[in-house]
Amino acid sequence: MAVSNDLFVPMNKENMHADTIVRPRLSYWQGAWLRLRQNKLAIAALVIIVLMALLAIFGSVLTPYSYSEQSLLQKNQPPSAEHWFGTDDLGRDMFARIWYGAKISLFIGLMAALIDLCIGVIYGGISGYFGGKVDNVMMRIVDILYGIPYLLMVILLMVVMGSGLTTIIVALSATGWIGMARTVRAQVLQLKTSEYVLAARTMGAKVPYIIRKHLLPNTLGIIIVQVTFSVPSAIFAEAFLSFLGLGVQPPLASWGVMANDGIPVILSGHWWRLFYPAFFISITMLAFNILGDGLRDAFDPRQRR
Amino acid sequence: MLSFVLKRFISMLITLWVIVTVTFFLMHAVPGSPFEREGKALNPTVEKNLMALYNLDKPLAVQYVSYLKSLVQFELGPSIIRSPETVNDMIGRSFPVSAKLGFFSLLFSVIAGIALGVVAALRHNKLIDYVATIISVIGIAVPNFVVAALLIKYFAVEWKLFPAATWGTWKHIVLPALALSFGPMAIIARFTRANMLDVLTQEYIETAKAKGLHPAVVILKHALRNSLLPVITLLGSLIANVLTGSFVIEKIFAIPGMGKYFVDSIYNRDYTVIMGTTVFYSTLLIILMFLVDIVYGIIDPRIKLYKKEG
Amino acid sequence: MEKLLQVEDLHVSFKTHGGEVKAVRGVSFSLEKGETLAIVGESGCGKSVTARSIMRLIPEHVGKITKGKILFNGTDLVTLPEKEMRGLRGSQISMIFQDAMTSLNPTISIGEQIMEGIVRHQKLSRAEAKAQALEMLQLVGIANPERRLKQYLHEFSGGMRQRIMIAIALVCKPSILIADEPTTALDVTIQAQIIDLFKTIQQKTGVSIVIITHDLGVVAKIANKVNVMYAGQVVEAGTVREIFYQPQHPYTKGLLESMPRLDLDRDTPLAPIPGSPPDLFAPPAGCAFAARCQYALEVCRNHQPAYSSLGTTHQVACWLQDPRAQTVYPLQAAK
Numbered sequence: 001m002a003v004s005n006d007l008f009v010p011m012n013k014e015n016m017h018a019d020t021i022v023r024p025r026l027s028y029w030q031g032a033w034l035r036l037r038q039n040k041l042a043i044a045a046l047v048i049i050v051l052m053a054l055l056a057i058f059g060s061v062l063t064p065y066s067y068s069e070q071s072l073l074q075k076n077q078p079p080s081a082e083h084w085f086g087t088d089d090l091g092r093d094m095f096a097r098i099w100y101g102a103k104i105s106l107f108i109g110l111m112a113a114l115i116d117l118c119i120g121v122i123y124g125g126i127s128g129y130f131g132g133k134v135d136n137v138m139m140r141i142v143d144i145l146y147g148i149p150y151l152l153m154v155i156l157l158m159v160v161m162g163s164g165l166t167t168i169i170v171a172l173s174a175t176g177w178i179g180m181a182r183t184v185r186a187q188v189l190q191l192k193t194s195e196y197v198l199a200a201r202t203m204g205a206k207v208p209y210i211i212r213k214h215l216l217p218n219t220l221g222i223i224i225v226q227v228t229f230s231v232p233s234a235i236f237a238e239a240f241l242s243f244l245g246l247g248v249q250p251p252l253a254s255w256g257v258m259a260n261d262g263i264p265v266i267l268s269g270h271w272w273r274l275f276y277p278a279f280f281i282s283i284t285m286l287a288f289n290i291l292g293d294g295l296r297d298a299f300d301p302r303q304r305r
Numbered sequence: 306m307l308s309f310v311l312k313r314f315i316s317m318l319i320t321l322w323v324i325v326t327v328t329f330f331l332m333h334a335v336p337g338s339p340f341e342r343e344g345k346a347l348n349p350t351v352e353k354n355l356m357a358l359y360n361l362d363k364p365l366a367v368q369y370v371s372y373l374k375s376l377v378q379f380e381l382g383p384s385i386i387r388s389p390e391t392v393n394d395m396i397g398r399s400f401p402v403s404a405k406l407g408f409f410s411l412l413f414s415v416i417a418g419i420a421l422g423v424v425a426a427l428r429h430n431k432l433i434d435y436v437a438t439i440i441s442v443i444g445i446a447v448p449n450f451v452v453a454a455l456l457i458k459y460f461a462v463e464w465k466l467f468p469a470a471t472w473g474t475w476k477h478i479v480l481p482a483l484a485l486s487f488g489p490m491a492i493i494a495r496f497t498r499a500n501m502l503d504v505l506t507q508e509y510i511e512t513a514k515a516k517g518l519h520p521a522v523v524i525l526k527h528a529l530r531n532s533l534l535p536v537i538t539l540l541g542s543l544i545a546n547v548l549t550g551s552f553v554i555e556k557i558f559a560i561p562g563m564g565k566y567f568v569d570s571i572y573n574r575d576y577t578v579i580m581g582t583t584v585f586y587s588t589l590l591i592i593l594m595f596l597v598d599i600v601y602g603i604i605d606p607r608i609k610l611y612k613k614e615g
Numbered sequence: 616m617e618k619l620l621q622v623e624d625l626h627v628s629f630k631t632h633g634g635e636v637k638a639v640r641g642v643s644f645s646l647e648k649g650e651t652l653a654i655v656g657e658s659g660c661g662k663s664v665t666a667r668s669i670m671r672l673i674p675e676h677v678g679k680i681t682k683g684k685i686l687f688n689g690t691d692l693v694t695l696p697e698k699e700m701r702g703l704r705g706s707q708i709s710m711i712f713q714d715a716m717t718s719l720n721p722t723i724s725i726g727e728q729i730m731e732g733i734v735r736h737q738k739l740s741r742a743e744a745k746a747q748a749l750e751m752l753q754l755v756g757i758a759n760p761e762r763r764l765k766q767y768l769h770e771f772s773g774g775m776r777q778r779i780m781i782a783i784a785l786v787c788k789p790s791i792l793i794a795d796e797p798t799t800a801l802d803v804t805i806q807a808q809i810i811d812l813f814k815t816i817q818q819k820t821g822v823s824i825v826i827i828t829h830d831l832g833v834v835a836k837i838a839n840k841v842n843v844m845y846a847g848q849v850v851e852a853g854t855v856r857e858i859f860y861q862p863q864h865p866y867t868k869g870l871l872e873s874m875p876r877l878d879l880d881r882d883t884p885l886a887p888i889p890g891s892p893p894d895l896f897a898p899p900a901g902c903a904f905a906a907r908c909q910y911a912l913e914v915c916r917n918h919q920p921a922y923s924s925l926g927t928t929h930q931v932a933c934w935l936q937d938p939r940a941q942t943v944y945p946l947q948a949a950k
Contacts, residue, residue, distance in 0.1 A: 007914035008939045011905065140316075147320035149590050151549045152583050153327070159571060159579060160331045239448050243553050244571055256448075263454050263557065267462060278451040285446035508718040514672055516732040516783070517704035526731075531722050606722055606767040 028217060035298040042294025045287040052284060056106050059099025067092065067100035068251050079272055086272040089265070097253055098276050104254040105235050105281070108168055112234035113227050115173035120180025121223060127181070128188030129215075139185070142178055150175040154237065158246040165248050168241060172234050183226050187219045221299030228292035232285045239281055255281045310599060317595045324587045329372055332580045333365060355385075381581035386573050392581030395566050402472060403555065403562035406485065407547050409478055414486035414493060414543070419533065421490070422497025426532075427524070429502060437494060444491020449550050453484035453557045470559040481558045485550050489543045496539055500532035507531075537601045541594035548586060618686075619823055620646040620669070620791060625683035627664050627673060636895050638664045640847040641683070646791065651817065651824040653838035653855075655831065655870070657892060661847040662827045666793045669825070670710050671700050687791075706736040709784035713796040715776035719768045719783075726764030729783050736787045751782040754819070755812060774805035778812065785816060793825045798833055810836050831874050835859060840928070843867045846892050846903035853929035863931040865908045902934065910935060910944055 036042055071091035079086045085094035127138040157171035197214050239256030241247050247257045255277040262274030356362045381392035425437035461469035467480050505528055513527045555564035570578035627639035639661040646652050654662040667673050668680055685692040712718040733744040752760035755778040784792055798806040841858040843851040851864040862868045872886040890907040893899055905915035914934050923936040
């Protein structure tokens with residue numbers, strides 16, 4: 001190999017930077033959002049959830065029918081241009097009812113998740129932050145409650161309190177906060193003993209600063225994930241309760257109630273009575289679960305799956 | 306190990322006591338008389354006699370103590386609606402049916418779920434992985450009464466392969482067991498897949514390969530074992546899942562099991578049956594979960610380590 | 616001495632989302648019977664990949680040997696059918712990994728993990744396999760071997776675990792033992808014990824050892840020959856004496872200078888090598904070290920240096936060895 005002699009001079013290194021960091025710096029939340037955005041499935045799920053929420057709020061504008069308006073001439077109509085999702089055995093428009101049901105089902109899911117969130121975060125946060133004896137007693141209580149079969153207790157509460165929108169939400173969150181409390185407590189406990197919190201302490205950081213700067217941001221991710229999973233489980237539980245006759249009562253209608261009404265008539269060929277509510281329950285469940293998985297991956301890049 | 310078992314056992318007893326107590330006081334907080342039907346009160350004398358018969362005229366504390374006493378003797382009390390039948394009679398008659406259904410669905414869900422999960426992990430990101438993922442996602446998202454309705458519509462009504470309802474021959478078990486096992490199967494498949502993928506990246510798999518072992522031996526002996534052990538921890542919640550699922554499935558398929566009686570008793574507001582069945586179900590579940598924990602502690606040598614570190 | 620293993624112009628690439636990473640780019644070396652070769656370099660320089668290539672244990676579908684030969688007793692391992700390769704793994708060529716805690720199966724007894732290799736390769740009965748396993752445990756210095764065989768990983772201490780890894784690797788009496796950072800995860804005192812164990816075993820069995828490490832202290836204690844790797848290439852190779860006392864490549868010198876030493880004045884500052892290794896997505900056209908090299912020449916930018924021999928065992932790939940470089944850095948080249 002012929003190499004020119006005049007190359008044997010000290011190298012001009014002006015344009016060579018051995019270790020310039022070219023990647024932009026990202027905050028924790030920017031990084032999480034970036035990772036979530038790369039997960040196409042999770043973004044699709046997010047879009048579906050937003051769409052579902054919009055339709056639950058504004059769906060009634062799209063149809064001239066109301067969810068409760070009966071028309072005996074129009075009963076058991078299959079889907080058509082007139083009634084997009086068909087009609088039920090009282091001639092009520094299924095399209096209007098589906099979006100009304102969406103409102104009820106999503107409301108139940110959201111409210112139950114929010115109440116879980118409040119109780120669970122406070123309980124788990126106190127238990128994890130104070131640790132020691134407080135934690136021991138609080139977690140013993142949770143362990144005992146955790147052993148209780150939760151749907152049985154919900155059924156019992158519903159039997160006693162009578163069915164209704166409020167009672168469903170109360171019954172679901174009476175047992176639902178335990179999972180959140182455990183998650184938050186475990187995370188806080190782990191963070192509290194982590195080395196960077198220790199480091200902050202040795203540098204004289206005050207307690208509110210540590211909570212605001214370290215504990216809160218690092219627990220928030222896990223809380224958001226947990227909420228994303230508790231919404232669909234509340235919707236699912238509501239559908240289950242509807243099946244036992246403990247769901248919301250007419251004239252209210254949730255997806256669970258509608259699906260339950262659709263089961264006996266499937267044999268007579270009125271498939272749309274079951275199909276639409278079941279489809280929307282499933283899609284919502286799916287979307288929340290996929291989004292939850294996506295969020296978990298996004299918030300914790302070390303955990304691959 | 307022994308102290309661990311003892312601790313778990315005591316906490317199990319406390320949980321049971323909490324459940325029994327909560328159930329008792331909840332049932333007694335129900336407004337109105339348990340003999341009231343659709344707002345029509347009974348003849349006052351008859352009602353008084355009935356109250357005396359069921360000890361409902363005594364103070365609450367006395368009732369509570371006598372209830373606890375009878376529970377310890379496995380006496381779950383009478384049925385108010387189906388008198389003179391007792392809850393024990395009903396459970397004795399219907400529990401074998403439910404147990405059989407539950408056993409087969411659990412068996413199917415474990416076998417199918419593990420198979421699906423393992424195949425998906427071994428063919429990671431291949432077609433079969435996506436198919437398995439879609440199946441498990443559907444299993445988690447679709448309520449079991451919808452699955453049951455679809456199974457009846459196609460396998461029973463359109464293709465006439467299996468009977469649509471009731472109980473008797475093995476053919477009667479197939480559809481309800483399938484409907485009941487769909488959800489748990491999906492959960493197991495997801496869990497197994499994630500575990501297996503994780504185990505396959507572990508360094509001890511590399512070590513096993515470095516010994517020159519056949520890939521089949523590496524997977525069966527080293528990977529599968531370690532990814533399936535944690536599945537045992539799922540069994541507790543899966544049993545709970547199958548149990549609550551059976552309320553729905555037994556009702557739809559008109560199977561004379563406990564689930565159906567339980568749902569009927571909810572419809573009829575047969576409070577003593579609701580109370581008795583809830584206590585029975587809870588006891589069953591809690592004991593099973595206790596056993597699962599103990600079994601896992603015995604067969605996974607790592608558990609002692611976790612106890613020490615965690 | 617006969618050549619047991621000869622690696623010629625080995626190239627290994629990995630497919631990633633971003634493209635192809637050329638992890639090993641033309642590595643050649645040889646290993647003789649009873650000899651210990653150390654491969655040293657920073658993390659990501661391709662030393663582990665080189666070792667795993669010899670075992671053909673680079674991840675399937677992702678990593679691939681794209682070029683080169685690995686001759687073991689004259690047989691090319693690169694083209695050997697997988698079935699025959701499995702016959703060699705564990706019996707002729709063995710490997711131990713950095714962290715015994717994660718490299719041993721936590722749910723299978725230690726005895727079973729030692730014996731499964733013997734049963735696989737030597738077709739012995741379980742009783743005979745057990746006898747060999749016991750003998751092996753004794754050799755690596757584990758007391759109460761009979762009782763220990765039935766125990767599980769978590770019942771052993773860190774040093775003990777590494778001893779068990781070594782027992783597993785040596786139980787079929789291989790001719791080559793590849794040790795990938797065998798002491799990195801251990802305490803210093805345990806490190807010394809393990810190094811001693813390697814030496815004892817080598818004396819008793821005559822096994823050849825390839826040891827991969829970034830710890831020059833370990834190298835000095837155990838190796839006969841050293842390969843210094845940088846960015847997927849061997850930049851300097853020689854005997855321990857040559858590498859430690861007459862290092863030629865600026866990278867080798869940098870490595871030595873960045874190591875704390877007791878024989879120097881404690882006020883002498885350590886000299887770390889500034890910067891970090893190049894991205895092997897797109898390796899530089901010239902010398903990979905040029906960007907961090909304080910003696911870099913213009914020629915280093917686009918031209919790969921060839922190997923120059925300084926004696927039979929000592930080779931270095933650096934433009935400073937070129938006579939024309941003498942005019943720029945006379946002292947450097949002469950030293």
